[in-house]
Amino acid sequence: MERFFSWGYNNCGQVGSGTTANQSVPRKVASSLQSKVVVSISAGQTSSMALTDNGHVYGWGYNGTGQLGLGNTGNQLMPCRLVFAQPICIIQVVLGYAHTLALSDQGVLYAWGANSHGQLGIGNKSNQTVPVKVGTNERMVEVTACHSTNISAAKSQSGQVYMWGLCRGQCLLSPHLTHFTCTDDVFACFSNPPVMWRFLSVEHDDFLTVAESLKKEFDSKETSDLKFRVDGKDIHVHKAVLKIRCEHFRTMFQSHWNENSKDVIGIDQFSYPVYRAFLEYLYTDNVDLAPEDAIGLLDLATSYCEDRLKKLCQDIIKRGISVDNAFLLLSAAVRYEAEDLEEFCFRFCVNHLTDVTQTDAFWQMDGMLLKDFIVKAGRTGGFKN
Template sequence: MVVTDKGKLYGWGYNQSGQIPIHTTSNKSLSGSGVATSDNVQSQEHFVIPCKITAVSGKVIVKVACGFEHTLALTDEGKVYAWGKNDKGQVGINNKQKSSAPVMVDVPELVLDIAAYGNLSVAIGSNQTVYVWGDCFGEGITTPFPTKFSRIHDAFAFSAMSLMHKPLTVSMNNDVEEVLNLLESLRTLFDDPSTSDFIVHVEGQPIHVHKTILKIRCQHFKNKFQHDWTDSENDQRISDPPAVYTISDKFSYIVYKAFLKYLYTGTVDLPSEQILELMKLADEYCETNLKRECGQRIKQAITSSNVAFFYGKAIGCNAKDIEEFCFQFALCHMKDVVLSEEYIKLDTSIKDNFMRRAAQENIFKTSLQRVWT
């Protein structure tokens, strides 16, 4: 759910509990408290593209908060509307029946702020009273209940969810500073010929590293040093590790250097368009944390203009998670993606497969519905 700068509300995604109330006829559900029904709300399991929530037309929304399967919306008039799953009373309408259309929550005073998490709803009134309803204190509270809490964070401490309920203060002490100094020292050791005792050659270019660090930080290199140059039966070294280790042309110099630097620093220093190759390397070397970091970096870098590029690369690298993420992202920005230069460059078979999958997701039907509604 998002709120625009003009106070309009849009939603997309999972909709089994009516979290995205798309009206098919009128917008009468906000006329008063407790009278909204789902009779005039379109029933659809999920929406793959942002849809305007017409059920709140005529209201200026200043904030929206989402629980697992319910939604709260705060208007510029200090009113709270809620809808969605209500098995714990999280909608706040004095019952536990699902509401597929927005209903005004009866908070005794004007509301300044709202929050939601899991099956819990929270509001702060104009007198700074913190109200809760839903799954709290081990009960299913069906109407706003005034508490003695002083802030929203405190309310979540009494919910059924295990989570950090207040900000954590981290202080710098001598031990922390020593650790940071140690990490900085490791960073300066990378690719330093004066201290290196091992050289990795990639595409004819040397990268100066240290055997001990490679063995500690990477299981692949640990196996190389402890097994590949050791007689497994007698556990005796059959040869000294080579002073220079040459990598096959499977990986480029810039990507392999970024991988080795990661072993020293714990950070990924690489352009986004080359991170998929690093992700493939991490998968081959069983570096789970690095693979996860690469996936997050790629997802953050994706836009409608480059998603086709990453989609094609993900297929080539057999990165199923990234491929699926790109596909779902593209469905939400179909027009811009299909008109992008990177989509035009895609292999014909990849484009055909993409269009077939899009058709199976009813994306074209959904787009036409938006035009006609």
């Protein structure tokens, strides 16, 4: 049984202890959440939300504008489960000043609560006491809000960042495409007061940090001392950087290894997009790949014992999961012993069982893997209906 604690200012029941008395020490949240596996918590101005591992959302605290999504405006002193009109698996929930945003595993955005500045993104300024879809045709992979502002932001699968709400005094009633590449920048540039969760450089434009300089020199013909040749294409790198950043290369570039004396090393185990993404990750700490290519990078990360990269690949795959590729991703997770990803894909398949069993990927699954899935799905109630 999971134990979930909270404490602090509690005038509206936002601690979830069943009273409005302030709590100066950690206190167990009311029993409705104690038997659940809570995977994330979000706090607004005077309300709170919890997301459980099965995609259910619970809210408690102040509800004067419907930010708990319960269909009313009554405060809740204990966690109360939010029920959507249709069965939906939520993978992220965030709270703004008095509104709430949620993202489903299908990349659909939902919003509810205060909307006096258009922060729900539904094209008007009417408050909503139940979840409504946000008007965008793109599949979203990230949604962001802040307890001190009436701004909302989201990032699409293609990497585009949208914002809406009270942006520098102007009300944007629906998602507005920005030039940003990170949702953090929306709040740093447009909220009042500005809010930031990471460092920003305030140096002159012609100054580059160490990280920026390293990123700039990736695949540079002018400064590199080594090339990897993959699928007939060259990737220019620096031995010193690879040795510093990766144990695999630290071992490879020892004096008694043949690779240490080579100027060009051929790679035939992995595709060009995958190997290039891996090398670029060593220079930037970031990965930019489609979910299908991330499977190959997950294979590489497993082979090279790069645990952090393995986690990044799993996050990319989770954000890109769909009915059509769910069983393909589940098979990959099992093959590369990515237990967290395997559980995520399994739950997605169970939650969309009828649809995923109609796909080609389902019928192409390995026999033993298919049997294991059916047995496990049966044990978790996947066939109860």
